[in-house]
Amino acid sequence: MGSLDALIDVQTLDTRADQLRHRRDALPQLATLAQEAATRAEVEQRADVARGRLHELRQRQKGLEDEAALVEDKAAEIDRKLYDGSVVAHKELEAFQEDHRQLKARQADIEDQALEVMEAAEPIDAEVSALAAEVAQADERIAALTAEVESARGEIDAEAAVIASEREQAAANVPADVLEAYEATRSRMGGIGAARLVGNRCEGCHLEIPSAELEAVRKAADDAVVTCPECGRILVR
Structure with missing residues (x-):
């Protein structure tokens, strides 16, 4: 076979190699994988926003609960003084009783606010859980698609290796x-x-x-x- 006939063999093998490279870069799973990754990123962004809102509410709730606990401690201290005999003057007793009443009212008000915040956080907590589940499902789909891509590319690479070897042999017959x-x-x-x-x-x-x-x-x-x-x-x- 003449050198120019061998050149056609080289051209044929180069064309096949080009086609394989195109197939490798344009696997149908890649478009789906990109779409899944974009969807996951969008859901993760929504989850981040929801987690941020939930964190703020949890911090607010804790702050209110801590404040209620401090007010309760103050009310308990006044309550002890009312009954330990250390306060005997009638007007002083009335003042302590009024302080105790106001503190307990304040405590109840703060606890009501904490309960409202907790109730407001519940649907957001559920939203965070739902979005986390969506992300996990997307991760499973992405993992499956990635495995398909790796498998398909492995087959293509094996075929490309054979073509590369044949191309080397054909090229050896060309000046x-x-x-x-x-x-x-x-x-x-x-x-x-x-x-x-x-x-x-x-x-x-x-x-x-x-x-x-x-x-x-x-x-x-x-x-x-x-x-x-x-x-x-x-x-x-």
Whole structure:
């Protein structure tokens, strides 16, 4: 087999390798995976907002509960003084009783506020849990899709390795200067650097070669590198 025939084999294998690379980069699972990742990010963002609101309410609730506990302690201290005999004056007793009443009223008011905050936090807590479940489900789908992508790419990479080996063997039958010219043309022409001449048509650009130029191509030596006058690709006769 002549060097230019071997060049067509190289071109065929390069085209197959290009197709495999395209398949690897355009697996249908990748679009789904990107969509799932975007959905997960959106849900996670909503969960972060909800967690922030819940944290604020929990902090508010704790602050109110701590304040109620302090007021309760003060009321308890006054209550002890009312009954330990340390206060005997009638007016002083009345003042302590009024302070105790006000503190207990204040305590009840604060506890009511804490209860309202706790009730306001309950639906947000449920929202956080629901969003966390959505994120977990998205993670499962993403993990499954990632496994599918890795499996598909593994198969493609194995096929690409075989093609690379075959390409190396085919390229060994092509003179170095021809191979260099082919690779430069292939890079410039979007992946097709060599094409068959079928009749008077270049299979690279699918254009007919004018008669005068076609005659010159046909008279060239079998191993001579000639190019299509229309597209510049190496012609294999």
